[in-house]
Amino acid sequence: MTTHTITTFRFDAASAKFVKKTAQRALGLNEVKIKVTHSGICYTDVHAKDKACGLGHEGVGLITDIGANVTSMKPGDRVGWGWLRSSCGNCSACLDGYRQYCAQASGFAFCDHDQGAFADYHIIDADFAYQLPAEIPSWQAGVFMCAGASTYEALHAAGTKPHHRVGVVGLGGLGHMAVLFAKAMGCAVTVFSGSAPKAARDAFELGADECRILSNINTPIRSFGVHEQKALVDVLLICANETPDLDKILPFLARRATIVLMSIQQKPLIIPYMPFVLPGHRIIASTEASRQNHLAMIQFAARHRITPWVERFLMTEDGLKTAFDRLEKGEMRYRGVLEVPPAGI
Missing domain, CATH: 3.40.50.720 (NAD(P)-binding Rossmann-like Domain)
Incomplete structure (x- = not known):
């Protein structure tokens, strides 16, 4: 089975620095491999810093490889993903479409500790990735994967x-x-x-x-x-x-x-x-969005040209430090987005 090399940023408490860690990961039958271009930054990432896990859960990028069973997506598709990464698929919550409330649901920082969205690549089950319409630029899309999905779900739930x-x-x-x-x-x-x-x-x-x-x-x-x-x-x-x-x-x-x-x-x-x-x-x-509401939210945001207020940073050690400092001090207005720097930077 072919393995893929993935490099992800995490926080090293001993040095108080953001460092890169490389891991090997096989591509499952139902998974897609994504070349990351952007990721939002959320206060959940602050809570996860001390877990020594791969950080980031509001990823955006282009699919490069697909598992043998994936039929809904293809290489070249632009997708995003959020906090939730898996659920049992068989309980009443999952069958009702609310897999975020599954007793076996797991997400960023609790599922695959070697992965995060602050990375060069990311592998995830295709059912937990979402295709993005052209109307939403990649530097905004990460915001919709968490803050957007969560607030849309909350308004729907009410x-x-x-x-x-x-x-x-x-x-x-x-x-x-x-x-x-x-x-x-x-x-x-x-x-x-x-x-x-x-x-x-x-x-x-x-x-x-x-x-x-x-x-x-x-x-x-x-x-x-x-x-x-x-x-x-x-x-x-x-x-x-x-x-x-x-x-x-x-x-x-x-x-x-x-x-x-x-x-x-x-x-x-x-x-x-x-x-x-x-x-x-x-x-x-109300926490994460159901898959149905996540997809509906993306279409709603595209149709209404909803534009989040974003501060942009390079996905580098210095960029992460600056972004986390602003977030933890309450200075971010109102959402941070990390961008993979061009080759050579």
């Missing part, structure tokens, strides 16, 4: 309709994509942010109708032409790194609102009981 007002807590990598998608769906949008005035300026430029700063939540900042006395939120996406004080936010929810938890955190969730129960609110969780 049953979001065009007449709804969507609330977005946290205007970061996830939050800014939530604003872009919600506006493209025809919704009004209120951003709840912990910082001002930059957050308000950015929120309105992204298309939001209202911004509320959590430290002064009762005083709304509204864009021109919006005159509601108190616009109540039907769907609330928690996109911040930590769940906010729900005591503050619940008064701004419409009756029977849906709260969607998207943050990755370890702190317990505290819910004010009666203010939550009496209006008939509900809380749901």
Whole structure:
């Protein structure tokens, strides 16, 4: 069986540097080999740094080889992939199309530790790669593989309709994509942010109708032409790194609102009981996108020309260091993308 050499960046804690590690990998019957051109960078990569694994899970590139059983893709196809890499395929969650909730689902940093998207090549099961339309340039596509897919899935899981007002807590990598998608769906949008005035300026430029700063939540900042006395939120996406004080936010929810938890955190969730129960609110969780919604999201983004806010870096040791520094300091606006440098650089 032919083996393929793959070189991936990982973080070496002893030297506090990003280093390359080379591994040999066979191409499975149902897998594709991809020459990486770009990869998004996500806070999940920060969490994974200490695992000494291949980093990156928002990859984009061109297929160079396919396994013997692959019929849906061919060499030369441009594809992307996200966090999820495998599931059992037979449980009720998988059969319903929600393989991200499979008890045996595994993804980046928990599946193949020798691989990541910060690499020269990547091998993955063809069912976990997604063909990209020409309307989405490669330097933007990685953002849709994680932040885009996650926020689109969350809006779908909440049953979001065009007449709804969507609330977005946290205007970061996830939050800014939530604003872009919600506006493209025809919704009004209120951003709840912990910082001002930059957050308000950015929120309105992204298309939001209202911004509320959590430290002064009762005083709304509204864009021109919006005159509601108190616009109540039907769907609330928690996109911040930590769940906010729900005591503050619940008064701004419409009756029977849906709260969607998207943050990755370890702190317990505290819910004010009666203010939550009496209006008939509900809380749901949403993580990765189903394959169907991942594909639908890509087509939706292409049709509406959704453009994420991206900072671009070279996929080099220096480029990774700069990108991670900005991300960990909260300075990234709003998503970082690494680009494989031209030959010779």
